[in-house]
Amino acid sequence: xxxxxxxxxxxxxxxxxHFEQIKNVHIKxxxxxxxxxxxxxxxxxxxxxxxxxxxxxxxxxxxxxxxQLANEMKLKSSIQSMFNGEKINYTENQPxxxxxxxxxxxxxxxxxGENIMSCINKSLKKMQIFSxxxxxxxxxxxxxxxxxDIVNIGIGGSDLGPHMxxxxxxxxxxxxxxxYVSNIDGSHLLNVLKKVNPETTLFIxxxxxxxxxxxxxxxxxxxxWLLKYAKHKKFISKHFCAVTMNIQKAKSFxxxxxxxxxxxDWVGGRYSLWSxxxxxxxxxxxxxxxxKLLEGGHAxxxxxxxxxFKKNIPVLLALISVWYNNFFRMETEAILPYDQYLHRLPxxxxxxxxxxNGKCVNRNxxxxxxxxxxxxxxxxxxxxxxxxxxxxxxxTKIIPCDFIAAINxxxxxxxxxxxxxxxxxxxxxxxxxxxxxxxxxxxFKNDIEFKNxxxxxxxxxxxxPTNSILLKKVTPYTLGLLLALYExxxxxxxxxxxxxxxxxxxxxLGKILSKKIFVKLNKTLNISSYDSSTENLxxxxxxxxx
Ligand SMILES: O=P(O)(O)OC[C@H]1O[C@H](O)[C@H](O)[C@@H](O)[C@@H]1O
Numbered sequence: 001x002x003x004x005x006x007x008x009x010x011x012x013x014x015x016x017x018h019f020e021q022i023k024n025v026h027i028k029x030x031x032x033x034x035x036x037x038x039x040x041x042x043x044x045x046x047x048x049x050x051x052x053x054x055x056x057x058x059x060x061x062x063x064x065x066x067x068q069l070a071n072e073m074k075l076k077s078s079i080q081s082m083f084n085g086e087k088i089n090y091t092e093n094q095p096x097x098x099x100x101x102x103x104x105x106x107x108x109x110x111x112x113g114e115n116i117m118s119c120i121n122k123s124l125k126k127m128q129i130f131s132x133x134x135x136x137x138x139x140x141x142x143x144x145x146x147x148x149d150i151v152n153i154g155i156g157g158s159d160l161g162p163h164m165x166x167x168x169x170x171x172x173x174x175x176x177x178x179x180y181v182s183n184i185d186g187s188h189l190l191n192v193l194k195k196v197n198p199e200t201t202l203f204i205x206x207x208x209x210x211x212x213x214x215x216x217x218x219x220x221x222x223x224x225w226l227l228k229y230a231k232h233k234k235f236i237s238k239h240f241c242a243v244t245m246n247i248q249k250a251k252s253f254x255x256x257x258x259x260x261x262x263x264x265d266w267v268g269g270r271y272s273l274w275s276x277x278x279x280x281x282x283x284x285x286x287x288x289x290x291x292k293l294l295e296g297g298h299a300x301x302x303x304x305x306x307x308x309f310k311k312n313i314p315v316l317l318a319l320i321s322v323w324y325n326n327f328f329r330m331e332t333e334a335i336l337p338y339d340q341y342l343h344r345l346p347x348x349x350x351x352x353x354x355x356x357n358g359k360c361v362n363r364n365x366x367x368x369x370x371x372x373x374x375x376x377x378x379x380x381x382x383x384x385x386x387x388x389x390x391x392x393x394x395x396t397k398i399i400p401c402d403f404i405a406a407i408n409x410x411x412x413x414x415x416x417x418x419x420x421x422x423x424x425x426x427x428x429x430x431x432x433x434x435x436x437x438x439x440x441x442x443x444f445k446n447d448i449e450f451k452n453x454x455x456x457x458x459x460x461x462x463x464x465p466t467n468s469i470l471l472k473k474v475t476p477y478t479l480g481l482l483l484a485l486y487e488x489x490x491x492x493x494x495x496x497x498x499x500x501x502x503x504x505x506x507x508x509l510g511k512i513l514s515k516k517i518f519v520k521l522n523k524t525l526n527i528s529s530y531d532s533s534t535e536n537l538x539x540x541x542x543x544x545x546x
Contacts (some may be wrong), residue, residue, distance in 0.1 A: 003363040003498050007370050011069035019327040026463045027432040042166035043313050047479050051313050052468040055432040056320055065321035067145035067309050069095030076482035085111050089502035096502045098271035099301045123262055123276055126183050128287040141199050149196040151279040155182040155214045157269025160351050162280045164344035166390045168479055171410040172285040184214040198229035205242045206277055208269050210249035243276045268502050270352050289476045292414055296480020304488040314488030323498050324400045325371045338405035338424040346378030356501040363498050374499045382423050401466045408473040433460020485497050
């Protein structure tokens with residue numbers, strides 16, 4: 001089967017022409033010319049989530065042409081293929097079924113002739129029993145004390161999602177403290193071990209493959225640390241659990257089979273927080289809240305699957321992103337949560353999007369000649385305002401942004417939240433509308449020096465696009481909605497780019513080379529086999545190593 005490239009669609013040709021007509025149109029004029037712009041370009045999802053995409057450099061014509069692109073790229077049937085469990089992760093010969101993990105209506109989902117819903121429900125039950133034993137202080141450590149601290153050892157998808165949700169749902173946490181260790185830098189693990197007591201700490205080794213070097217080394221060191229105190233290997237079962245697809249490896253590590261939570265090859269690491277990879281989330285917010293998170297994810301799945309593309313939030317946001325990325329050649333997108341508890345969202349979405357869509361080969365195995373995944377970055381508001389917003393407002397680069405906030409805070413402290421949101425609304429307005437020299441000039445009309453010299457520096461040109469995403473409140477349910485929204489946005493982008501979004505071969509080369517270089521770092525003999533830069537870096541390592 002030959003997949004169509006986006007540049008070979010009729011819509012692409014038309015979008016190119018349309019771009020030439022619209023590229024200099026200012027957002028402020030789009031608003032002045034259309035008093036219904038907000039109604040046209042915003043979607044209220046069930047009074048829980050509002051997406052306002054009116055402050056974008058788009059018209060109804062742009063949206064129509066982008067929708068035509070989605071249709072020509074057969075987005076509808078691609079979505080159905082994912083939900084039907086077809087092997088859309090072609091290079092790994094796997095289906096992609098994170099949507100099954102939150103399939104709350106228990107609709108049959110068949111993989112290799114089996115209904116995977118029974119495995120999922122069994123796994124959820126096991127997670128529930130386990131988390132309740134720990135939360136209810138029935139699970140005890142080697143000295144018969146109950147557990148107070150959980151250490152999640154994992155990296156990439158086995159860390160970023162759970163860690164982000166753990167922080168995002170801080171108000172729902174119980175007394176258990178979860179620590180996340182990912183980096184192979186020994187400082188990460190040591191800093192956590194300094195804070196916890198071996199008698200009351202439970203380690204969860206989370207690795208889909210159970211071969212990831214960072215995780216295995218950290219898990220080994222954590223185990224040695226525990227055994228220094230517990231003295232006997234039989235106690236590993238009281239302090240170590242695993243989440244993995246590789247049951248054999250986890251068992252050979254010494255983890256009791258009872259303590260192994262299963263994962264499946266049809267769940268991608270960066271889409272896995274909804275599975276047993278999220279056990280640290282369940283331990284901290286309890287089973288019911290975890291189920292609410294899945295419920296939110298499922299509600300967004302249905303919206304994505306069932307809603308006409310004209311009103312389909314992930315589809316529209318993805319298409320707008322393609323518009324900027326490919327026609328305006330804007331290379332990055334900023335994620336700006338105006339919510340302290342959502343501060344890990346940019347980092348989480350960085351992996352979700354960049355590992356999925358950072359590809360330069362299309363589904364036919366040919367190099368692409370169009371732009372694929374954007375660079376994702378960001379920081380929580382208002383901190384970002386005091387760091388990089390200068391460039392966003394007045395720099396030469398234009399950065400489409402997602403502003404995200406909740407209308408109701410979990411911590412109503414004086415006017416803090418009102419002020420926070422006033423910044424959100426002000427920034428999106430300033431970015432879109434800017435301010436013209438007349439207004440500034442009027443403020444300073446008696447100041448001749450200002451008029452002559454300072455004016456250009458004070459002008460904000462505006463026309464900088466943003467999406468505003470408002471949640472009624474950050475709850476497990478609305479967080480589920482938001483995260484699934486982004487997952488489906490990424491999926492849609494991948495279909496339009498005609499790439500495979502669910503593999504990540506690009507992470508392999510560095511891993512292979514690091515193993516070879518590790519051996520060289522240990523050798524006293526210098527055998528040159530690399531380029532002069534790498535050789536000299538290695539030689540400096542050897543000279544300076546104390
Ligand atoms: O869960 P693991 O098998 O340990 O994998 C952890 C991470 O490592 C890999 O390098 C991939 O790039 C990530 O997608 C994955 O989430």
